[in-house]
Each structure stands twice: as C-alpha cells, then as structure tokens.
Amino acid sequence: MIPPQQALVISLGGAGDGLMATPLLRALRSAWPAAAVDVLVMQGQPARDVFAGNPVVRECLHHDFMGATMLASLTYCRTLRRRRYDVSFTVMPQNRLEYNVITRLIGARRRVGFDFSLRCGALASLLLTDRVPEDTQAHLIENNLRLLREGLGIGIAAAPPLELHLTPAQLEFAKHVFAQQGLDGRRVIGLHPGTGTTKNLALRRWAPESWAELARLLAADPNVRLLLFGGPDEAPLRETIRRLARLMPEQLMDAPARSILDAAAILKRVDCLVCCDTLLTHLGAAVGTPEVVIMGPTPHTSVYPFGVPHRIVRLGLPCSPCYGYSRHGIRCTNPQRFACLTGITPARVQSAVRSLLVEQAGAKQNGISPTPDRAHL
Numbered sequence: 316m317i318p319p320q321q322a323l324v325i326s327l328g329g330a331g332d333g334l335m336a337t338p339l340l341r342a343l344r345s346a347w348p349a350a351a352v353d354v355l356v357m358q359g360q361p362a363r364d365v366f367a368g369n370p371v372v373r374e375c376l377h378h379d380f381m382g383a384t385m386l387a388s389l390t391y392c393r394t395l396r397r398r399r400y401d402v403s404f405t406v407m408p409q410n411r412l413e414y415n416v417i418t419r420l421i422g423a424r425r426r427v428g429f430d431f432s433l434r435c436g437a438l439a440s441l442l443l444t445d446r447v448p449e450d451t452q453a454h455l456i457e458n459n460l461r462l463l464r465e466g467l468g469i470g471i472a473a474a475p476p477l478e479l480h481l482t483p484a485q486l487e488f489a490k491h492v493f494a495q496q497g498l499d500g501r502r503v504i505g506l507h508p509g510t511g512t513t514k515n516l517a518l519r520r521w522a523p524e525s526w527a528e529l530a531r532l533l534a535a536d537p538n539v540r541l542l543l544f545g546g547p548d549e550a551p552l553r554e555t556i557r558r559l560a561r562l563m564p565e566q567l568m569d570a571p572a573r574s575i576l577d578a579a580a581i582l583k584r585v586d587c588l589v590c591c592d593t594l595l596t597h598l599g600a601a602v603g604t605p606e607v608v609i610m611g612p613t614p615h616t617s618v619y620p621f622g623v624p625h626r627i628v629r630l631g632l633p634c635s636p637c638y639g640y641s642r643h644g645i646r647c648t649n650p651q652r653f654a655c656l657t658g659i660t661p662a663r664v665q666s667a668v669r670s671l672l673v674e675q676a677g678a679k680q681n682g683i684s685p686t687p688d689r690a691h692l
Contacts, residue, residue, distance in 0.1 A: 316425075316467050318347045319401030324354045325418055326406050327380065329511055330361035330575060331594035332455070334477060334601060335621070336406045339459040340371040341475035346463065355395070355421075357381065361575045361594070368480030380417065392420035402427065404462050405443070407455040408617075408640035410435050415442040427466040429458070433641040449640070452616050476622045479601035481580050489580035492571060498584075501540045504533055504668065505570065505582060505604075507590040508556060509549035514644030519591050521609050521656055523552060527559035528661040529589070533668065534566045542570040542585065544578055544595055587672055589664065592618050599623070605675055607667045611655035612637045612645045624675060626667040630658050 322343060326333045333356055343352055355376045356362040366375045378391045405418045405428035412435070418426050419442040427445040431437065439446050445466045450458055456474060463469050493499050508526045510519045533539050541562075543553045553569060560567055572578035575598060582588060582595070583602035590596055590606065592613045599606050600620035608620060610629045614636040619627055629635070635655040638645045647653055 316402075316469070319350050321351045321353070321398060321400045322347070323395070323398075323400045323403040323421065323423060324352065324406060325403055325409070325414070325421075326354060326362070327357040327409055327414055327417070328407075329358050329513070329594065330365050331511075331597045331618075332406070332408060333362050334365040334479065334594075334597045335455045335618075336459055337365070337369065337478040337601075338456050338475040339404065339406065339463065340369065341478060342460055342463055342471050344371045345471075345475075346469050350401075353398075353400075364575050365479060367576065368482070369478060370480075380413070388417075389420070392417060395421045399424075401425065402467075404428070404459075406459045406462070407449075410437055410640045411642055412437050415439055418442060425467070427462045429462075431640055433639045435641050451614070451639075454619065454621055455617050456621050458617075474621075477597060477601040479576075479579055479598065481576060481583070481602070485576050485580040486583075488577055489584050492581055493584055496540075496568060497565065498540055498542075502536065502538050502672070503540050503542060503585045505542045505544055505585040505588040505590075505595075505599075506530065506556075507544040507588065507593060507595045508552055509545040510591050510593045512548075516613075516638075516644060518645045518647070518653065519593070519611065519613055519656075521591055521611075521659065523555045524559060525659070525661050525664075526556045527561075529664050530556065530560040530562060530567050532661055532665040534560075534562050540565070541567045542581070543567065544570045544572070544582075544588075544590075586675070587668055589668060596620050600625075605671050607664060607671060609656070609659060609664060611635060611653060611659070612647065614638065624671060626671050628659055628664050628667050630655050632658075 326336045351373045353374045354366050357380050363375050366372050380388050400423035402425040403423035410431040415437050426443045428443040430439050430446045430448045432449050432451050447461050447466045464471050570581050579598045579602050582599045582604050588599040588604050588606045591609050600623045606620040606625040608627050615627050632655050634649050
C-alpha cells in the first residue's frame with residue numbers, strides 16, 4: 316500500500332475501547348511516519364481524554380451520533396468526507412450496522428474493519444473495503460493491530476503498549492492526594508466496584524456485600540489503606556460499600572478524582588487495583604498498575620489488563636462468557652442467575668491480591684522488572 320497522507324481511526328465505543336486503540340495509533344506512526352492521523356469519538360469527555368496529549372493524534376474529532384439528529388450526523392459525515400482520508404480503521408468492538416454506515420459515509424478510499432463472529436446485520440462486506448475476521452480468543456488490542464497486519468499486509472514486530480499521557484499537574488494532584496490522606500508509606504489498594512452501564516453491562520458488577528467483605532479482609536492488615544474509585548454516578552454504590560464494610564474512614568476512603576486522567580494519576584501510585592471489567596482496568600494497565608480483575612459474563616480473553624502483571628478471578632463456568640460483541644447485552648442462561656459472579660468469594664479475591672503483591676514485592680527486591688502475568692484463579 317502507498318503510505319497514506321491522512322488516516323482516520325473511528326472509535327465510537329467508550330473510553331476504555333478508545334484507550335485500547337492507542338497501540339494501533341502507535342503502530343500507524345511506525346508504519347507511516349509522515350501520515351496525519353485523526354481519531355473520531357462519540358461518547359463524551361472521557362473518550363476524548365484518553366487521546367489527550369497523544370503525539371500521534373493530529374486531531375481528536377467528536378460527534379454525538381446517538382444524541383444528534385440524523386440530519387446533523389449526515390452533515391458531519393459529509394464534512395469529514397471532504398477531508399478525503401486515504402484510509403480509515405473501524406476498531407473493536409463496533410459490531411453494528413450504524414458504525415459501518417458512518418465509516419462508509421465518511422468515505423475513506425480504503426475502509427478497514429471487522430467481520431465479527433456474531434452476525435448483527437453490520438453489512439461489512441458492502442460497507443468496508445478490507446475486512447479481518449474477529450479472533451474471539453485474542454485481546455481487543457491484538458485484534459485492532461490485525462487491521463494493519465492482516466487487513467493491509469503491514470508487518471508489526473510486537474504489540475505496542477497502551478498509551479496514556481498525564482500532565483505534570485495531574486501527577487502533582489495525585490501526589491497531593493496521597494500526602495493529604497496519609498497514604499505515603501502505606502500499602503494502598505484501589506477498589507473499583509462499578510462498571511459502565513450501556514446496554515445492560517452493569518450486570519458485570521460483583522455484589523456490594525462482596526466488595527464490603529473483601530474490604531474487611533484486606534483492611535485486617537494495619538498497613539493497608541483502601542481507595543474506592545468511581546464516577547459521581549457511582550457515589551451511592553460506594554456509600555453502600557462503606558456502610559456495609561464498617562471500617563474506619565481512614566481505612567476505606569474515596570479517591571477524589573475530578574476526571575479519568577486524575578484517576579489514572581492516582582492509580583499510578585497504588586500498589587494494586589481490584590476491579591471488574593471496566594474502564595479502570597485499562598487505565599490501570601496504561602499506567603503500569605498490577606491488577607486483580609473479577610470477571611463473570613464478559614470475555615476474559617478480550618479485555619484482560621494488557622501488558623501488566625495481573626490475576627483474573629473467574630469460575631470458568633460452561634455458560635461463561637455469555638456476552639459477545641453484538642447489539643445485545645448480557646444474557647444469563649444459568650439456572651442460578653449470574654452464578655459466574657455470585658460464586659466468587661471475597662476470600663478468593665483476597666488470595667489473588669495477596670499472591671500478586673507478594674510476586675511484585677519479590678520482583679522489586681530482586682531488581683527484576685515485572686512481566687505481564689495472565690494467571691486465572
């Protein structure tokens with residue numbers, strides 16, 4: 316392929332999906348050093364924040380296709396069409412007809428995307444010029460890189476890491492939070508009990524009672540301090556967990572982040588993050604934080620913390636995962652509703668945290684650079 320002058324990465328999913336497109340951006344820069352690369356997002360400020368300061372990105376474009384009128388969206392696509400992009404990439408996990416229609420309306424000369432394993436009427440064969448079959452056993456990052464490797468035949472030596480650019484002000488904010496809340500010199504463990512709520516994906520959440528019990532188990536170590544992460548909409552969930560945990564305020568407190576980039580800066584300083592399948596899984600991975608991830612109905616092979624030491628805690632039931640990338644949400648078929656999550660005990664998660672922290676302490680003591688770990692517990 317002749318190196319393009321302009322390329323567009325279309326990432327209309329959430330901020331976590333956008334963050335998982337950053338290795339593709341870095342690969343594009345390596346393949347085409349002179350190309351101007353834009354990114355198109357849809358879902359608000361967090362989706363833009365993950366590309367802030369990224370040196371590969373010429374412009375992060377935003378249009379609310381879900382909230383705007385059809386006429387406004389058609390007009391916007393026509394505006395982008397006038398830019399005459401040489402190539403566009405419709406990244407994971409956009410398995411809907413609307414996404415491919417948007418790609419076609421923008422009209423890059425080559426439009427690279429996926430044939431998804433779940434057929435949802437996306438008409439990829441009509442709306443895209445180059446298609447790659449989804450690999451359901453591969454990480455979203457690896458699938459995105461396959462658009463370049465297999466879709467266009469451009470070699471990539473190794474997967475670039477997730478890329479998130481924090482400002483000195485954001486790093487200083489996190490330093491201030493640790494000093495103000497007496498966290499310096501403590502073992503700090505982050506907990507994120509929430510998840511995104513589009514479709515019915517809030518069903519990925521572990522029960523508040525389980526989070527509260529986990530907090531009590533972890534706080535039994537007098538040197539441990541726990542930080543609860545989450546957005547304003549998750550404040551009632553965090554309050555419920557604090558009430559159920561019955562810990563002292565200095566043992567279990569909120570991470571006072573004003574944005575996802577503030578949250579990432581704080582995450583960079585914690586010893587371990589415990590979460591479900593959520594944006595913070597990938598924010599933590601982007602800043603190098605070891606993680607324990609509780610997974611039930613969503614595919615652990617696709618969204619584990621990429622490039623950092625971690626543990627995946629899951630039961631591996633025959634019915635799990637029950638969610639694939641489609642227009643439908645989670646559909647539990649187990650007679651015991653969401654047994655994949657209710658069967659995971661706080662003690663099991665505590666054991667995973669302890670194992671990961673011991674491993675990291677040993678690596679640090681021996682001067683060994685920790686390597687990604689895909690252990691499933």
